[in-house]
Amino acid sequence: MSYLDEDERFITYRKDSESAIVESESTIVQEETEEECQPFLVDFRKLDVNHLEHLRQVGLLPPYEVPLEEEDEKEKEEDEGWESKAHRVLGLDETNDSQDSESPRIILLDETTTTPLSKTKTKAFPKSSLDIRLLRGKHASYLKHPHYSNLPSSYVSLDASRPWIIYWTLHSCDLLHDLPPEYVLVRVVETLDSCWMDFEVELSREEVNTMILLKKNQTNGGDDDTTTTEHLGKEKMKMPAGGYGGGPGQLAHCAPTYAAVLTLCIIASHSPSSASSQMALSLLHKVRLPLYAWFLSLRYHVPPYIASSFLNNTSNTQMTGYRMHHDGEVDVRATYTILTITSLLNITTKDLTNGAAMYVSSCQTYEGGFGGEFMNEAHGGYTYCALGALVLLLQQPWVTKDEKEHMEQLVEWKKLRGWLVRRQMSYEGGFNGRCNKLVDGCYSFWQGASLAILDVLEYTTTADSTQKKKKEQVDVCGDYGFSSGIYIPSSPDSSSLGKNSTTNHKPKNYGSLAFDQLLLQRYVLLCAQDVNGGLRDKPSKPRDYYHSCYNLSGLSISQHVLSGVNNVDDTDNDKDTIDNSNLKTNTEPKDGSGTESKEDEIFKTQGNNKDECVGNVDEWEQRVCCYGDKNVNVIGITHPTFNVRVERVKFILDEFYSS
Numbered sequence: 052m053s054y055l056d057e058d059e060r061f062i063t064y065r066k067d068s069e070s071a072i073v074e075s076e077s078t079i080v081q082e083e084t085e086e087e088c089q090p091f092l093v094d095f096r097k098l099d100v101n102h103l104e105h106l107r108q109v110g111l112l113p114p115y116e117v118p119l120e121e122e123d124e125k126e127k128e129e130d131e132g133w134e135s136k137a138h139r140v141l142g143l144d145e146t147n148d149s150q151d152s153e154s155p156r157i158i159l160l161d162e163t164t165t166t167p168l169s170k171t172k173t174k175a176f177p178k179s180s181l182d183i184r185l186l187r188g189k190h191a192s193y194l195k196h197p198h199y200s201n202l203p204s205s206y207v208s209l210d211a212s213r214p215w216i217i218y219w220t221l222h223s224c225d226l227l228h229d230l231p232p233e234y235v236l237v238r239v240v241e242t243l244d245s246c247w248m249d250f251e252v253e254l255s256r257e258e259v260n261t262m263i264l265l266k267k268n269q270t271n272g273g274d275d276d277t278t279t280t281e282h283l284g285k286e287k288m289k290m291p292a293g294g295y296g297g298g299p300g301q302l303a304h305c306a307p308t309y310a311a312v313l314t315l316c317i318i319a320s321h322s323p324s325s326a327s328s329q330m331a332l333s334l335l336h337k338v339r340l341p342l343y344a345w346f347l348s349l350r351y352h353v354p355p356y357i358a359s360s361f362l363n364n365t366s367n368t369q370m371t372g373y374r375m376h377h378d379g380e381v382d383v384r385a386t387y388t389i390l391t392i393t394s395l396l397n398i399t400t401k402d403l404t405n406g407a408a409m410y411v412s413s414c415q416t417y418e419g420g421f422g423g424e425f426m427n428e429a430h431g432g433y434t435y436c437a438l439g440a441l442v443l444l445l446q447q448p449w450v451t452k453d454e455k456e457h458m459e460q461l462v463e464w465k466k467l468r469g470w471l472v473r474r475q476m477s478y479e480g481g482f483n484g485r486c487n488k489l490v491d492g493c494y495s496f497w498q499g500a501s502l503a504i505l506d507v508l509e510y511t512t513t514a515d516s517t518q519k520k521k522k523e524q525v526d527v528c529g530d531y532g533f534s535s536g537i538y539i540p541s542s543p544d545s546s547s548l549g550k551n552s553t554t555n556h557k558p559k560n561y562g563s564l565a566f567d568q569l570l571l572q573r574y575v576l577l578c579a580q581d582v583n584g585g586l587r588d589k590p591s592k593p594r595d596y597y598h599s600c601y602n603l604s605g606l607s608i609s610q611h612v613l614s615g616v617n618n619v620d621d622t623d624n625d626k627d628t629i630d631n632s633n634l635k636t637n638t639e640p641k642d643g644s645g646t647e648s649k650e651d652e653i654f655k656t657q658g659n660n661k662d663e664c665v666g667n668v669d670e671w672e673q674r675v676c677c678y679g680d681k682n683v684n685v686i687g688i689t690h691p692t693f694n695v696r697v698e699r700v701k702f703i704l705d706e707f708y709s710s
Contacts, residue, residue, distance in 0.1 A: 077487045084489045087590055088479050091577045095181040103181075109582045110186050113680050183576045183679040185606075185686070186584065191229040193584030194220045194599060198235045211297030211307075214246055218310035219600035225317055225696055226603050226687040236318050236327035243311045244334060245299045249341070252292040252348035259288050264343050264398060292348065293341035294376075303345065304376045309388035312342075313695050316395060320702035332706065335396065339707075343398040346389050349374045350403075351381045353410060361413035361425060370413065371406030382423035383414055387436035390443040391693060394533065395700070397707040399447055408444050411437045412461035418486065419466030429470060431484035431497040438467070438501050439692050442508060446532040468505055472565055474498045479578065480570035481589075491588050492579040492598050495571055495605025496694070502565045503612040503691040507536035510613060527697045528690065531704045535690045535697045536612035562676035568609040572678035575606050607689040614674045 095103065095112070106112040197220060209216060217239055224230050231239075259265045294303030295311040312335070319331035351372045358370035373385035386407055393399040413425045414437055420429025421437035441462065445455055474482045474494065482494035511526075511534050524538040562568030579586045579602045585594030586602035677685055690700045 080489065084589065085478050088490075088574075088578050091590055092479075092573070093577075095183075110189070111184055111580075111582070113180060113182060113184055113683070182681075183573075183684075185576060185679070185684045186580055186582065187227050187229070187683065187686075189582070189584035190580075190586065190599065190603075191224055191227050191584075193581075193594070194223045194227075194596065195229075195231050195235075197596070198231050198239070211301055213298045214243060214295055214307040214310040214314065215297075216596055217242065218314045219596040221314055221317055222689075222695060223596075223600045223603050225321070225699075226607055226689060228687060230317075230321055233325055233327055236321075236325075237330065239314065240318060240327055240330045240334060243295065243314060246295045246297070246301070246307065246311060247293055247338065248296050248301070248303045249291070249293045250303070250345075251289045252344055253287045254290050254344065254347055256286060256288050258347070258402060259290065262400065262402060264340060264400065265290065265347075267340055290344045291341055292344035293338060294345050302376055304379070305349070305373070305385045305388045306375065308342070309391060312392050312395065313693070316699050316703045317695055319706075320699045323702075335703075339396045339398060342392060342396070343403070346373070346393065347403060348377070349385065349389070352406070358409070358413075361409075369406040370409045371404075372410040373407075383411055383421060383433050383437040383440060384423065386411055387440040387443075390440050394443050394447075395693065395703050395707070397704075399443075401449065404444060404447075408441060408458045408461060411440050412458075415462060415467070419463065419468075419470030421467075428485060431474060431482065431494045431501070434467075434471070435497045435501045438504055442504055442692055443533070445508075446534065448532055464505070468502070468565060471498055471502050471505070475566050475571070479574055480567065481574035481578070482571070489589070490574070492575065492586060492605075493588065493601040495575055495579075496601040496608060497605075499564075499566065499571060499605045499608045500691045500694070503536060503608050506564050506613055507534050507691065510536070528700050528704065531708055533690075533692065533700070533704065535688075535692075535700070537688055537697050538613070562609065563613045564609070566609075568676050569678045571609050572606060572676075572684075575602050576679055576684065603686060604689050604694055606684075607686050608691055610675055610677055610685060611688045612691055614676050 095106075098106075103112065107114065197216060202216075206216075221230065221239065230236070254265070294305075295308040296303050297307045315331040315335050319328050319335060322328050323332075351374055353370040353372060355369075361370070372381040372383075373389055374381050375385045390399065390404070390407070393403065411421070414421045414423070414427065414433070416422055416427070416429040418429045420431070421434040422428055422430060423433045427433070441458065444450065445458055450458075473486075474484070475498070476483060476490045479490045481490040481492060482498035483490050484494050484497065526534050527537045527539065528535040575586070578590050579588075579598070581587055581594040583594075585596075586599040587594045588598050592598075675681070675685055687696045688698075689695065690697045693700050
């Protein structure tokens, strides 16, 4: 499939659509959106030279090497027809041939460059010079802005979303390998600490007496026998608990708690010897048990007469959901955010999760996706939360094989996959969130990661049954069962390593996920990027931190998940295939403390030295699925279930599961 002939593709697509679709208000809005995106999905080879010069000046296209005319007369004659074609494509005057020959040089176009391309001697633009680029520096500058200065007054409506703004910006900077300096990260930890709210919750006396985690939380400091609980008759006891609110003094809520914990995980692992990392890790240890007590108090047991109407097996009708906050709404967001936090901090228990899978499965609709509650419309964000929660439940180390089989039978997986793949827009390439809705950049993650989770789950199941793939490759986060879909060879001295880099065959990788990964990346890079920095919903919408975060997260998913498995066609690329054989490793600059990042530790397969498995890394990097300029566009690897970089997840799992 060609990603360059956009004009012809749009005309063909429009004719097919007009002949098959009955016009309605929805189709009219959809047509307007496609026309809005059309100018951005342009064939760069057909742009005039001034447009190309402008794209290079803003950084969307790379600098290019100018091929010069050879002095050999025979070669001039052979090239004459080819050169005329290049002039026609670029709109140049074929009679303008007065330039002098000189040695090859690099033309760098920036704000200080005034020489137009028409003044340079060129046969044609190399294909690599027309590869779209991610504006990494501009995006990082935009995302770090709220950490250095006050936000404008229009952000007052997000006063209860401070942990979210911190998470959106820091996670995005982390994917771009450009975290703020150390003093900013210290302030971030202090800000999150100010959003913590201590309180007490009432729990069953029986649970307190039988749960080890509650017994630990029952004492001051965890070492003495001085209880802080207050007896409430024979049934209830008060326990110390806590959670994060949207700002200082605000009500504890699952959503900002999720954002705060993920942010602390990022900071805790970025440079373990730094002050900010030690502060973040200490805070995670401190809040871990109070969070567990709070989560227990948020459980909502669905009445049996309601539960039985959604379950075929009426003999077991226990169905448990969770509230987003005390006296708040019950939906799958709460289930996902709670399970994400408990999985990272190793506080997931059967008492906490009993009946959760049944509640989540009851929210699946006839379409195949999931709604926020039962009887709600299927939605991309809720589908991701429901699927993420189910997978986290399936991957708990204490879940038996029979329990896994029972949970798997609760969901109609085929209908779910069908609903998800139909959310990718055939022309724009991005995803929409619901049936008959418009494309939106944020669903690059919500829908793309959902399909990635499904594919990773299927791949893991197949690998476990055949044992073949499992022997050859190791999941980065596989030691604890939370599959990331990022696989590296299990043996650093395997005879298969480095074969692609030493032969003339280059990996042909369109991706192995159940959606068009290159088409999605094209939408993010061409339609969602703001040339001033930041990413957006669609071209007509303004940039914001939320869409910047989830556009980049979706870009990471489409580049990396299952790209390291041995399932690509190692044959020569055709002219429209992106060449990933010479992909360079992105290195993260030093942080403010002067300490190098620990991101390469995720690739340790033996010992403590990255050099021991560098061959594995090179082999894996060759298989990254990338659209555009591969030397600039490849970003950090986010975990599809937790949505922080996989090395951050591995560090936290090592910290809380090792003991």
